[in-house]
Every structure is written in C-alpha cells, then in structure tokens.
Amino acid sequence: MNIVYWALVFFGTFFFMEFMAWFTHKYIMHGFLWHLHRDHHNKDHDSWFERNDAFFIFYAIVSIVCFYLWSYEDVWFCLPIGLGILAYGIAYFVVHDIFIHQRFKMFRNANNWYARGIRRAHKIHHKHLGKEDGENFGMLIVPFKYFQK
Structure with missing residues (x-):
C-alpha cells in the first residue's frame, strides 16, 4: 500500500x-520579477545563460529541501514530492530549453502533432516581447487549439 501512496504523491506533485509553472510564469515572471524573465523574451546580452535561469534555482532548492527532510528528518512523503519536482524540472528543461529554444541542438527534426502544437503555442507566447499580453499556459499541457494535424 505504501507504493500506492508514494506513486500518488509523486504523480500528484508532477x-x-x-x-x-503556469502560475509562476503568469503572476511572477510576467509580474514583479519581470526584470529576471525579460531577457528570455528579448535577449539583451551575449551570454548563453539568461537571468531567467534563476527560476530553476528556486525549484531546485525546494526539491533539495524535500530530499533533506526525507533523508534526515524521516518525512516519507518528502521523497516523492522532491522526485516529482525534479522529474517535472527535467521534463520542462527538455521540452522548453532543449526542444523549443534549442539551447542544445537536439530534437530539431521532431515533427509530430504534439511537437508542432508545443512549438506553435510557445511561438504565440513569444510574439509579445513585453511584460503584458503574453498568452499563458503550462509547458507540457497546452490548449488543444494548438494541435492541428
């Protein structure tokens, strides 16, 4: 039965x-921390790193704290929570930074209906270079209107 609880917590967290991601992007990145996110929409430097990358650090710290609480304080549900955050972070990085923005030159030739839908949705968001008017949605689950055959 413990594995069922563990799996529920893991997938629930994921x-x-x-x-x-949607909430943070809409209300924090395009809100009071726009100064960190702005260079993701309008690159104003020559570095491979973006100020926007600081948001990864926040979620990494939350995940690490969960691993600490599981390991040293014996809080069982912190392990699946920490792993759920980590798994989502990996999925987000692969889809957003590698697949969409090509920060590493991989998955360039992916051309199935899901890949086209993710690219189309993200392009619509990035057509707005400013703080306002960016359409917001999650990174892995986007509205069906972007998926056309």
Whole structure:
C-alpha cells in the first residue's frame, strides 16, 4: 500500500508543478520579477545563460529541501514530492530549453502533432516581447487549439 501512496504523491506533485509553472510564469515572471524573465523574451546580452535561469534555482532548492527532510528528518512523503519536482524540472528543461529554444541542438527534426502544437503555442507566447499580453499556459499541457494535424 505504501507504493500506492508514494506513486500518488509523486504523480500528484508532477502534475501540480504544471499548475505552478503556469502560475509562476503568469503572476511572477510576467509580474514583479519581470526584470529576471525579460531577457528570455528579448535577449539583451551575449551570454548563453539568461537571468531567467534563476527560476530553476528556486525549484531546485525546494526539491533539495524535500530530499533533506526525507533523508534526515524521516518525512516519507518528502521523497516523492522532491522526485516529482525534479522529474517535472527535467521534463520542462527538455521540452522548453532543449526542444523549443534549442539551447542544445537536439530534437530539431521532431515533427509530430504534439511537437508542432508545443512549438506553435510557445511561438504565440513569444510574439509579445513585453511584460503584458503574453498568452499563458503550462509547458507540457497546452490548449488543444494548438494541435492541428
């Protein structure tokens, strides 16, 4: 029975992170921390790193704290929470930074309906270079209107 609880917490955390990505992007990145996110929409430097990368650090710290609480304080549910955050972070990095923005030159030739939908949705968001008017949605789950055959 413990494995069922563990799996529920892990997958619940993973899917909750999709909401957190949407919420953080809409109200924090395009809100009071726009100065960190702005260079993601309008690159104003020559560095491979962006100020926007600081947001990864926040979620990494939350995940690390969960691993600490599981390991040293014996809080069992912190392990699946920490792993759920980590798994979502890896998925987000692969889809957003590698696949969409090509920060590493991989998956260039992916051309199935899901790949086209993700690219189309992200292009619509990035057509707005300013703080306002950017359409917001999660990174892995986007509205069906972007998926055309």
